[in-house]
Amino acid sequence: MPLLSIVLPVYRVQAYLRECLDSILEQSFTDFEVIAVDDCSPDHSGAILDEYAARDSRVRVVHLERNVGLGEARNAGLGHTAGEYVWFIDSDDWIAPGALAAVADRLRTAEPDVLVVDYAKVWWDTTTKHSRLSALVASAKFPRTFTLAEHPAAIRIFHVAWNKIYNRDFLLKNDITYPTGLYEDVPVGYPVLMLADRISVLERVCVYYRQRRRGAITSTPGRRHFEVLDQWDALFQRLDAIGERAAPFRHLVFERMLYQCLLVLENPERIARADRKEFFRAVAAAYRRHVPAGYTFPGGREGAGHRIVARNSYAQWRTFRSGLDAAAAAKPRLVEVRNAVRLRTRLNMLYYRSRLRRPMDENLAVYSAYWGKGYVCNPRAVYEKMTELAPGVRGVWEIKPGAEAEVPAGVETVTIGTKAHLRALAQAKYLITNVNYRGWVVKRDGAIHLSTNHGTPAKAMGVDQLKHPSGLGDLDMAALLERSDRWTYSVSPNAYTSEIWERAYPCNYETLETGYPRNDVLATATPDDVAAARERLGLRPGQVAVAYLPTYRDYEFGSDALLNVESFADRLPDGTVLLVRVHHFDRSHVPAGHPGIVDLSDYPRVEDIYLAADMLITDYSSVMFDYAVLDRPIAIYAADWDKYRATRGAYLDVFAEGPGVATDDENELAGLFVSGAVSGPAATSARALFRKRFCYLDDGRASERVVRRVFLDEPVPPAPAGRAVPVMAPEPLPEVHPVADDSPAVALPAQRDRSASAARLGS
Known part of the structure; x- marks a missing residue:
């Protein structure tokens, strides 16, 4: 039995799921299991989970047949856990390095029913804000373990699921499960603190709480946010069932209800303007249902808001909020003025x-x-x-x-x-x-x-x-x-x-x-299309063409970051021409008048260059993905790989995951072409894996799929028959060792059999 079971509900988080899983699986502490619940996610999240489970036995995936929502997904995951403790983690957040070791140490030494951990909010622009837990701990002076009766201030701990680790037997004994609907944490977050005999607080940031700019339901306006009131009703029913142990905290819980509901009301990303009056009335009704005997209003602005709710006066509420509303209304005007100056007049x-x-x-x-x-x-x-x-x-x-x-x-x-x-x-x-x-x-x-x-x-x-x-x-x-x-x-x-x-x-x-x-024109190209593209570029029949299409560096870099095209062209076999297309800022790297170089930097259609070229040299440019549709040899020349990766960042390791041979040395690059290794068995194997991973939708009908969805309002069909959606990275490939630079020149593969290469285009 592992010490810890991590339950990971997953729905529409393909953009963040890998970061979450990696943050868990790369921890130094390893005595845990991950129960990942695919809540019938419509994106590739389920496939990503299966990928991780296939390579790490600590990950188990539960695929639900229908979407049940976050609360029920947690319950489903709980039913598959075997650990002594359970941690519900949201799959768009991630875990801090060393967090699991610190959590495990506290669980073993304190043996709590509930362990609360600290967190930090992280916004899309990398702004980070620490939670208020440390200040609360300092002011309340929580001991290593305590009960809520001993320290009622703990009721102000954020009531979400993911900042708490629960003893599994404690959850089962108290029949603690999550309800359906939004704000599902409310009926659980407070009762667990009331029922726990041993609460412990770990003052260490263990969770990075992602503040998604778009896409989170909590930042999507709609009437579903009215569900927060249903959850508070459910909470007060649970407090009635708990009885005397909950009675001392009704006043505090009621205050938290008003605090959260008024935050929801004030947030335009949750309650639309047209629904504000109705929501306010619903909050006032909840006030009347749940106000405890002898309730006293807090001081300051918070108390003033509570009094207005008690009077059920939406007109007074609007007046109360008018100052902030006026400030918010000024912002669009500032944007409009700023935008206006962008036009000529x-x-x-x-x-x-x-x-x-x-x-x-x-x-x-x-x-x-x-x-x-x-x-x-x-x-x-x-x-x-x-x-x-x-x-x-x-x-x-x-x-x-x-x-x-x-x-x-x-x-x-x-x-x-x-x-x-x-x-x-x-x-x-x-x-x-x-x-x-x-x-x-x-x-x-x-x-x-x-x-x-x-x-x-x-x-x-x-x-x-x-x-x-x-x-x-x-x-x-x-x-x-x-x-x-x-x-x-x-x-x-x-x-x-x-x-x-x-x-x-x-x-x-x-x-x-x-x-x-x-890329439809590449997927459906015929030998005649290839011949026409070569003619437009002025290539002779049978002439071998190697395209060099590097990306633009939007940072300061040395002149050796790009290929010395003049020197490289001189080392290619006779009859070979180098088609060069660089950014106009980098035009100085293309010499004028060289017989083996064609400068296509101003040529408008890159697709013609793809069709005409027998081989491609690039670096971090997206052209490698497009050109791979043609299934022709590709070489990566990445002289500034370390600097580029550190300065600009890279998703793809061009040496380990690239579409062919790769090098950071110009002499080695020349050797790859002279020896023919650029189209050898290792390069061909790499290209096949690359195409399987990235080109599986290139069947010549992408334009049709887009037009049917956008203009004809038809759904996008699944991947073409027989083209499975791959999410796994390719296996590491054998290292390619080019022959020495002074090896005798051999014919490039395209020189030996251009007709076979062209024939494949029509298949």
Whole structure:
């Protein structure tokens, strides 16, 4: 029998679940079991749990057949526990290093019925705030073990489940289970303190309590928050059943009820403005039901609020809150003023605002790619499929001044900054982009904003960048998330990306796990498509092309971070050409006039480069995921891996989990190509695992899936038949040892059999 059973209810937490599980399983203390309860989660949480259970015998997974809610999921987990003590942990939080050892030590020495541990709140921007437990302990002077009767101040301990570890027999003997509905902690958190003969408090932060920016039910307005009153009713019924042992604490519990219910009322993320009066009336009714005899009002602002509730006067409550309401109302005006200056003139802003008052055009869609730079990427693929499947919707592209000529004939455009542009943005029902529309763009009621995104993340993105402040530059994270709040849908190419996007961009959107629309042309490419792309790039028939597509470094780096393309091109076999596409800030790294180098940094369609190239060299760029769809050799050149990982952060270890061979040395890279190891057995095996993990949705129908969901309101179908959703990382691969740099040159695999490679594209 383990000392500790950790019960982990799981529902829609794929973005945070790995961090939670890792924080538990990597502890130095090991005498525990994890009972993970998959509460019929609609995301990949269940698969992640099965992955962990397969590799760690301490994890057991209970898959529920229907969603029962947090309380019942905890009860289900409790029924499978075998430990002497039980700890209910929320699966979007995580455990501090060393916490389990400290908890185990206190459990063994104090033998409590209930052990209370400290916690810290952590917000999306990494702001951390310690709880008030230490101050409470200091003022009340709790001994090592005590009862609530001995120290009534303990009633102010946060009443949630996850800051307490329970003796399992204590729970069973007192028939303690969690109710259904929201605020399920209320009827349990207080009675356990009243019933315990031995309470102990561990003044050590053991839990990091995640304050989710979006997605948590506690920060989603709705009438379900009325359930808090039902839970308080249930609590007072439980106190009646407990009897004399609970009687001395009714006054204190009643005060906590008013404190919490008024907090809920004041929180716009819980009670919508239209429901506030009704909720206030319900709180006043609860006051009358449960007010104990001889109740005296506390002092100060809290007591003034209680008196208004006792009088059941919503008008007085609104007056009481008017000062804070006025302060809150001022904030949108400040945002509006700040946004207004982003347009060329106030006149344009006034025009845009006036068009927002016009009826929304239900059949107008505005498209944008890279802030209006062209007709490319995922938005292009969605647009073209929309014209086929939803021809009644009119698509218009916003284009930067001077770039209109780059858009094909027949595609309607509006030039950014013109009245036609502002009018389209104001009145379109659909706004589609692969980045983000400008901060001043308003999302109208009923409008649909589609973020197609434009890459699979190998490097840290969104709020995860806050862990690497030196790589942030002048990025305004709060403003970025405000823009992302407008998303209705966010396109994801695979399960791996869905997990990351939901954590990196904690906003209220629906994830469309469809594959990337722009990769449809790769999945369905024929030999004729390949030949046409090569012709557009000026390649000769039979000429071997190696693409070099590095990512942009948004931090200070040395010149050796990028490949010396001139030197590398000189070392490639005769007849091989290097196709180079770097960021325009890095243009100095591409020499002009070299016969073996083609500078494609200004070439608009990266898909053509993919199709034309026989092999790829990249580093941390998302191009590795796209190019892998073609199942051609890929080499990773990551000269600044240690610095990049420390400065920008990385989700993927490009050496252990990459799609082929990898090196941080330019000479070794040349050797991999000269020897043919770039397409040898180890590289091929690595690529196969990589494709299974990341490319399983690339069947050529991603655009169709997106269009059907967004424009035709059809559900996204499951993964294509025979394409299981993989969440496990690939097994470590054998290390590749390139031959010495002075080995004799051999023909590259693409030179030996380009026709076979091209034929595979049509399969």
